Amino acid sequence: MKIALDAMGGDTAPETAIAGAIRAARELPVEVVLVGQQAAIEQHLASYAKRPANLSIVHAAEVIGMDESPVASVRKKRDSSINVGVELLKERKVDAFVSAGNTGAVVSASTLLVGLLPGIERPGIATLLPGVTKDTLLIDVGANIDPKPLHLLQYALMGEAYMRCVLGRVRPTVGLLNVGEEETKGTEFMKETYGLIEASGVNFVGNVEGHDIFTGEFDVIVCDGFAGNVALKTAESLAHAISVLLKRSLAMSPITRLGAWLAHDAFLNLRKEIDYAEHGGAPLLGVDGISIIAHGASGGKAIKNAIRVAYESVRHELNPNMVEAIRLSSQRVPP
Amino acid sequence: MKIALDAMGGDTAPETAIAGAIRAARELPVEVVLVGQQAAIEQHLASYAKRPANLSIVHAAEVIGMDESPVASVRKKRDSSINVGVELLKERKVDAFVSAGNTGAVVSASTLLVGLLPGIERPGIATLLPGVTKDTLLIDVGANIDPKPLHLLQYALMGEAYMRCVLGRVRPTVGLLNVGEEETKGTEFMKETYGLIEASGVNFVGNVEGHDIFTGEFDVIVCDGFAGNVALKTAESLAHAISVLLKRSLAMSPITRLGAWLAHDAFLNLRKEIDYAEHGGAPLLGVDGISIIAHGASGGKAIKNAIRVAYESVRHELNPNMVEAIRLSSQRVPP
Numbered sequence: 067m068k069i070a071l072d073a074m075g076g077d078t079a080p081e082t083a084i085a086g087a088i089r090a091a092r093e094l095p096v097e098v099v100l101v102g103q104q105a106a107i108e109q110h111l112a113s114y115a116k117r118p119a120n121l122s123i124v125h126a127a128e129v130i131g132m133d134e135s136p137v138a139s140v141r142k143k144r145d146s147s148i149n150v151g152v153e154l155l156k157e158r159k160v161d162a163f164v165s166a167g168n169t170g171a172v173v174s175a176s177t178l179l180v181g182l183l184p185g186i187e188r189p190g191i192a193t194l195l196p197g198v199t200k201d202t203l204l205i206d207v208g209a210n211i212d213p214k215p216l217h218l219l220q221y222a223l224m225g226e227a228y229m230r231c232v233l234g235r236v237r238p239t240v241g242l243l244n245v246g247e248e249e250t251k252g253t254e255f256m257k258e259t260y261g262l263i264e265a266s267g268v269n270f271v272g273n274v275e276g277h278d279i280f281t282g283e284f285d286v287i288v289c290d291g292f293a294g295n296v297a298l299k300t301a302e303s304l305a306h307a308i309s310v311l312l313k314r315s316l317a318m319s320p321i322t323r324l325g326a327w328l329a330h331d332a333f334l335n336l337r338k339e340i341d342y343a344e345h346g347g348a349p350l351l352g353v354d355g356i357s358i359i360a361h362g363a364s365g366g367k368a369i370k371n372a373i374r375v376a377y378e379s380v381r382h383e384l385n386p387n388m389v390e391a392i393r394l395s396s397q398r399v400p401p
Numbered sequence: 402m403k404i405a406l407d408a409m410g411g412d413t414a415p416e417t418a419i420a421g422a423i424r425a426a427r428e429l430p431v432e433v434v435l436v437g438q439q440a441a442i443e444q445h446l447a448s449y450a451k452r453p454a455n456l457s458i459v460h461a462a463e464v465i466g467m468d469e470s471p472v473a474s475v476r477k478k479r480d481s482s483i484n485v486g487v488e489l490l491k492e493r494k495v496d497a498f499v500s501a502g503n504t505g506a507v508v509s510a511s512t513l514l515v516g517l518l519p520g521i522e523r524p525g526i527a528t529l530l531p532g533v534t535k536d537t538l539l540i541d542v543g544a545n546i547d548p549k550p551l552h553l554l555q556y557a558l559m560g561e562a563y564m565r566c567v568l569g570r571v572r573p574t575v576g577l578l579n580v581g582e583e584e585t586k587g588t589e590f591m592k593e594t595y596g597l598i599e600a601s602g603v604n605f606v607g608n609v610e611g612h613d614i615f616t617g618e619f620d621v622i623v624c625d626g627f628a629g630n631v632a633l634k635t636a637e638s639l640a641h642a643i644s645v646l647l648k649r650s651l652a653m654s655p656i657t658r659l660g661a662w663l664a665h666d667a668f669l670n671l672r673k674e675i676d677y678a679e680h681g682g683a684p685l686l687g688v689d690g691i692s693i694i695a696h697g698a699s700g701g702k703a704i705k706n707a708i709r710v711a712y713e714s715v716r717h718e719l720n721p722n723m724v725e726a727i728r729l730s731s732q733r734v735p736p
Contacts (some may be wrong), residue, residue, distance in 0.1 A: 133583075144417035198645050211580055212588045245546055245630045248468075251629070253547045275632025289631070292588065295580045296633040297626045299611025304636045308643055310533050311674050315667035322667040329660025332650035339646050372662035 067095070069376050070160040071369070073102030074129040074147040075167025077362050083166065084110045086369020091118035094377050099160055101126050101151040106389025126150035132362060136170030140178060148175050151343065155355040156180045162356035162376035164347060166364045168170065173209045176350055176357040183385060185392040188213065189352035190221040190291070191359060192228060193298060194345045197282025202278065203229055204243075208295035215259040217243070218288050222263045222270070223395050224351040225286035229389040232378050238285030241274030243293060249273065263288065264397045271346065305340060320379050339382050349379060352387065402430070405495040406704070407438030409464040409482040410502025412697050418501065419445045421704020426453035427465060428705065429712050434495055436461050436486040461485035467697060469610045471505025473520065475513060483510050490690040497691035497711035499682060501699045508544045511685055511692040518720060520727045523548065524687035525556045525626070526694060528633060529680045532617025536680065538564055539578075539622050543630035544685065550594040553577070553623050555727065557598045557605070559686040560621035562726040566717045567710075573620030576609030578628060584608065598623065601730045640675060671690050682707030684714060686723065691715055 071087050073080045078334075080102055087098045097120045100107050104125040111117055115260060128146040129285045130139045148167055152175040155163045165172045169191070175187055190206035205225040210217055222240050229238040242260055244252045249260060251273055263270050272285055276297060289297070316326035326333075346368065347358040360372035406422050408415045415437055422433045432455045433456040435442050439460040448450055465474045475484060482503055487510040490498045497720045500507045504526070512524055525541035540560040545552055557575050564573040577595055579587040584595060586608055600606050609622055611632060624632070651661035661668075681703070682693040695707035714720075 090408060094414070126585070135585075141463070196646075208580055217431050245543055245627060276631045276636075277638040277641075279635050280638040291534055292580055293628050293631045296578060296611045296624070297631050299612050300632040301611075301639045303612040303615040304639050305643065306612075307533050308640065308671070308675065311531075312667070312671050315670040315674070316664055318667055318670060322664045325660045325662065325664030325667070326604060327660065329651055329657045332647070332657040332660070335650040335653060336643070336647050340643065357579050 067377060067380055068097045068099055069164060070101050070124070070151040070154050071163045071373065071375055072151050072163070072165035072167050073100040073107050074126070075165040076360070076364055076369070077132070079166070080106050080110055081152035081366060082366050083369055085366030086364070086373065087121060088114060088118060090373035091121045094374060096120065096373070096377050097122065098373065099124055099154065101154070102147040103127065103129070106184050107234045108335065124150060124154065129170050130171045132168050134171065136168060136174045139168070140171050140174045148172055149179070149310040152176055152179045152357070155218045157359065160360065161278055161380045164360060164369070164376050165374045166360035166362055166369060166372070169208065169255045169359055171222040172357065172359050173350060176355070180353050180355045180357070182352050183354050183389050183392070185389065185396060186220055186352040188217045188220070189350050190217070190224065191348050192225055192351050193348040195279060195301070196340045196345065197280050199282035200312050202279060202282060202284055202287055204289065204294055204298065205351065206289065206291040206294050207247040207289060207298045207348065208291045211291040211295070214254060217264050218290065219262040219266055220352065220392065221267055222288045223266060223391045224388045225288060226268045227391040228349065228351060229285045231382045231384055231387040235285050239271045240268045240286040240288060241271050241278065242282045243287050243289035243297070247273050247275065264298040265398060267398050284314060295380065345371065346375040349375060354385070356384065402712060402715055403432045403434055403495040404499060404708055405434040405436050405459070405486040405489050406708065407482045407486050407498070407500035407502050408435040408442050409461070410500040411695070411699055411704070412467070414501070415441050415445055416705055417699060417701050420455060420701030421489055421699070422710065423449060423453060423709035424701055424705040426456045427711060428570060428571055430711050431455065431708070432457060433708065434489065436489070437482040438462065459485060459489065465503050465506045467503050469503060469506065471503060474503070475506050475509045483507055484514070487511055487514045487556045487692070492694065496715045497693065499693040499695060499704070499707045499711050501695035501697055501704060501707070504543065504694055507692065507694050508685060511688040511690070513690050514694070515690045517687050517726050518689050518727070520724065520731060521555055521687040523552045523555070525552070525559065526683050527560055527686050528683040530614060530636070531675045531680065532615050534617035537614060537617060537619055537622055539624065539629055539633065541624065541626040541629050542633045542683065542687065543626045545569070546625065546627040546630070548625050550590060550597050551574065551593045553625065554597040555687065557603055557621065557623045558601060558726045558730050559712060559723045560605045560623060562723040563684065563719060564620045565632050566722040567713050567719055570602050570620050574606045575621040575623060576606050576613060576619045577605045578622050578624035578632070579608035579610065581606050582610065584591045602733050680706065681710040684710060689720070
């Protein structure tokens, strides 16, 4: 299996991308194809004592910046690492593409160049969030900020297929993110979406709320990309704020500082449990090829885990399974 | 100053409502008017050694349940504690109304019975959230889940007036919650809203994202009630999840348990910093009278703080100040 990695994507590229690629090449039965500026990649690779044999380079001269306009940059920078990597995916020269670069550009390139799976109208970014009892998949967290109810139905079906096929969840539950639990809650848009998902054949539990996201009670929570993006970034912001405030509180006296020192392992363990790096990248579901979006601030471990998510998605034949789920459902609910 | 408290509202009413009323009556220069079933209130009051003189009761025979349909229950239960309390506000027999009951019912009763301030089209629920450096006001968190751009403009103006007049912030900054910082980000709805707020005269800093909510960098963040509700409940869910996971981690070994015991004061301090109970109730801005919504799970301290928010809002003449802000802005941007 070959997995292309955008070597130029992420806040600290190419350094951390390469660190992640090396870890993935050592730990996973895949060939990692680094896509980006060859000279820069070679230079960073030279700092490693031994370069794994299952690591190769495909040159791409341009780089799309983290803040560039997605659609325009993908159209203009044909030789960017994102475009070249996605082209490899399109030509089936690799089995998956992973990038910690400009999220919008990855979504645009994947959609425009590779295209969507049969029956899918819009791709959605699915993110696995840590919960008290188990992880929950939130879809969409920003690919599609003005969706139609049909798009949310398709997110429900694709998210369900992901949790079932890739994570091995048995009959995953699917909830619809709303402002109240009753079927009659929310906008007309939400009520229509509710009806579509209810009739789709997935294990639909109805409306859920923001306070259900981190309980682990549900396998999949479906939302529009605007609300999902707000929820995800709010959660990141709060986790950071709690971490800062906790450190400040722990420094308040010699006793609490001693306590913090003794409890060090517990804090490390907590960080591990809630760290996005442990959960890997976010699959862009619906694209006719496996495309994984990693966090821009990903370190080497997060990049490696994003490559692992790509590997698992290919190995468990995610896309054929999603197509089948959409096909079966469309026999129940004609689009 | 007289403040009516819905004695029957909240998950543990009337017990905690009464506990909060007693604390408020002792600590604040106000008369607290308990509204609800007189016999039940008297029974709970009897357990207190000394009943403050500045505490009175107005009987209301009915109770609106936490899960009842808001509009229908307000129409049907004319003698509910929410209706009776809001009627007192309407008739200017009290200066403010506070409830930890059914949020939708408080919004409906306040809007239908008391009406809105001149020039205001929709009320919005404003919640003060703890941040790393200072608190941020998020408006709207659920009163209006399908708003028009004009409503969001009015939330910006009302939120700014609240932070300026009640919290004493100098020239408060106002951000618009979106999925990216550039002016061109988001839906057409967001772009139109951006233009309106930019022209309004408030200290507009442009688009902000979910990750800006808990930094304390901004004074006011404006959003539609759907996204705001999701953000608020997601944050509550994550804070709870982190608390559970932290406790679990701290119990992992005798050393970490000892550390946790020594660091106890630090955890108490953190809890105090992020606890909603410290921040009091959420003002329903835009109503022609001060109406404060407390969290359903409020304890006595949270109820007392919600009454304090009501007291400060009346004392600082919030509503006349908001009307003036709307008037001045409408001279700049005709609605």
